[in-house]
Amino acid sequence: QKEVEQDPGPLSVPEGAIVSLNCTYSNSAFQYFMWYRQYSRKGPELLMYTYSSGNKEDGRFTAQVDKSSKYISLFIRDSQPSDSATYLCAEGGGTSYGKLTFGQGTILTVHP
Amino acid sequence: DTAVSQTPKYLVTQMGNDKSIKCEQNLGHDTMYWYKQDSKKFLKIMFSYNNKELIINETVPNRFSPKSPDKAHLNLHINSLELGDSAVYFCASSHLSLRGLTDTQYFGPGTRLTVL
Numbered sequence: 001q002k003e004v005e006q007d008p009g010p011l012s013v014p015e016g017a018i019v020s021l022n023c024t025y026s027n028s029a030f031q032y033f034m035w036y037r038q039y040s041r042k043g044p045e046l047l048m049y050t051y052s053s054g055n056k057e058d059g060r061f062t063a064q065v066d067k068s069s070k071y072i073s074l075f076i077r078d079s080q081p082s083d084s085a086t087y088l089c090a091e092g093g094g095t096s097y098g099k100l101t102f103g104q105g106t107i108l109t110v111h112p
Numbered sequence: 113d114t115a116v117s118q119t120p121k122y123l124v125t126q127m128g129n130d131k132s133i134k135c136e137q138n139l140g141h142d143t144m145y146w147y148k149q150d151s152k153k154f155l156k157i158m159f160s161y162n163n164k165e166l167i168i169n170e171t172v173p174n175r176f177s178p179k180s181p182d183k184a185h186l187n188l189h190i191n192s193l194e195l196g197d198s199a200v201y202f203c204a205s206s207h208l209s210l211r212g213l214t215d216t217q218y219f220g221p222g223t224r225l226t227v228l
Binding site: 008034038041042043044045046049086088097098099100101102104105107 | 116143145152153154155156157160162167168202204206208216217218219220221222224
């Protein structure tokens with residue numbers, strides 16, 4: 001079993017839709033959680049970073065962490081074609097310093 | 113100014129060759145990383161250096177050898193390249209707290225390696 005499981009999709013939605021992306025993890029030692037966005041042929045860039053259970057909002061993006069269920073989500077409101085990318089969840093704070101464990105990534109396409 | 117840069121961007125080579133990828137960061141970070149991303153977009157840590165000291169060394173063939181000449185540079189040398197080494201290799205950098213927690217990791221643009 002992988003430490004971080006993420007449905008690779010692909011996910012295709014119309015512009016304006018609410019998108020829900022999810023990951024589950026198995027390592028209770030994970031202390032912090034991130035969502036990265038990766039455009040085609042580019043490096044990943046950080047979208048959201050959170051330490052605790054609960055919700056964190058940044059513009060159209062909301063990250064949700066439920067440590068009791070080992071479940072994290074990213075919601076995108078009013079999705080735009082420019083949101084089309086691969087979204088990677090990442091968990092850290094396990095046993096190795098600085099190590100991030102990534103999910104497989106979900107490919108999202110928002111069509112006009 | 114590019115924060116994390118990698119050279120080359122593309123690398124096409126024959127099986128059995130030896131090649132190097134270079135990475136530089138101008139963010140003043142103390143920790144640098146090498147990741148491998150396979151064709152299914154799965155991103156996996158390979159190595160990490162903190163202040164030029166190796167702190168993460170995942171299960172990677174010993175044909176891969178990282179080197180950090182200083183805090184701003186991290187290179188990756190690969191000997192005897194194999195078909196399975198074809199992937200995109202990303203360099204990243206961050207600050208590492210005393211508790212070993214990483215701040216945001218900033219990624220380079222990647223080096224697309226194709227082994228024929």
